Amino acid sequence: MLTALAAALAVPATAKEPEPFGDDGASTAVQAAEESLPATADTEGSASLTMSADVVSQYVWRGLELGDASVQPLLGVSWRGLSVGAFGSVGFVNTSDAKEIDIFASYTLGGFSLGVTDYWMDDPVSQYFRYKAHATGHVFEASVAYDFGPLSLSWQTNFAGADGVNGSGHRAYSSYAEVAAPFSWVTCDWQATLGAVPWATDYYGAPRFTVTNISLRATKAIRITEHFSLPLFVQLTANPEARKAYFVAGLTIDAFQ
Numbered sequence: 001m002l003t004a005l006a007a008a009l010a011v012p013a014t015a016k017e018p019e020p021f022g023d024d025g026a027s028t029a030v031q032a033a034e035e036s037l038p039a040t041a042d043t044e045g046s047a048s049l050t051m052s053a054d055v056v057s058q059y060v061w062r063g064l065e066l067g068d069a070s071v072q073p074l075l076g077v078s079w080r081g082l083s084v085g086a087f088g089s090v091g092f093v094n095t096s097d098a099k100e101i102d103i104f105a106s107y108t109l110g111g112f113s114l115g116v117t118d119y120w121m122d123d124p125v126s127q128y129f130r131y132k133a134h135a136t137g138h139v140f141e142a143s144v145a146y147d148f149g150p151l152s153l154s155w156q157t158n159f160a161g162a163d164g165v166n167g168s169g170h171r172a173y174s175s176y177a178e179v180a181a182p183f184s185w186v187t188c189d190w191q192a193t194l195g196a197v198p199w200a201t202d203y204y205g206a207p208r209f210t211v212t213n214i215s216l217r218a219t220k221a222i223r224i225t226e227h228f229s230l231p232l233f234v235q236l237t238a239n240p241e242a243r244k245a246y247f248v249a250g251l252t253i254d255a256f257q
């Protein structure tokens with residue numbers, strides 16, 4: 001399952017941080033998705049709708065390469081701190097890239113948020129409506145996060161589905177922890193991210209505690225007309241465990257901009 005995808009709300013789903021692109025270069029999948037939902041948080045008691053699509057030069061998630069250039073749609077609704085939605089990804093350069101559908105829900109109160117995500121990849125043997133234990137292609141992840149403003153902390157753990165195994169061959173309850181620091185500099189929105197896998201799991205390709213994601217992203221809205229702009233981001237990501245680095249660019253098209 002494409003090195004295990006996840007995203008949900010690794011980070012509070014309350015603000016559209018510089019992105020709809022998560023912690024690493026191409027939408028950190030659900031995480032990015034959930035983060036963008038409250039982007040139109042509006043009048044008290046009313047719901048907000050998010051409908052957008054990202055075009056990314058490479059799909060990188062939590063320091064892991066999941067595919068080549070991709071289109072990543074997002075549809076979600078947010079109401080009184082509750083957000084539900086769907087995120088997808090499909091490659092348009094390498095057609096052998098797995099197609100992804102993620103369904104997520106999260107609740108945010110102040111800086112604190114809880115989330116659950118169902119990740120699914122369309123590989124040759126995976127059927128979407130197969131949920132049988134030990135046969136499903138779905139991965140279910142729970143997340144908790146707190147946004148302190150200048151710093152956010154998050155933790156995600158797979159609790160069911162096609163999780164990875166540890167060195168002993170047992171379910172790993174694969175987890176990922178992240179700290180992110182957003183800031184503004186020279187007319188751009190920036191975010192520095194450090195992410196790690198706390199214990200061994202083949203889901204993330206981690207033989208032990210390991211740092212998988214060191215990223216720096218810059219985002220700037222390119223004004224096209226008086227009422228329309230196109231957010232552009234570039235991001236440099238390093239994965240020390242895999243000894244790989246990625247330089248990714250992406251654009252977001254937002255229907256409700």
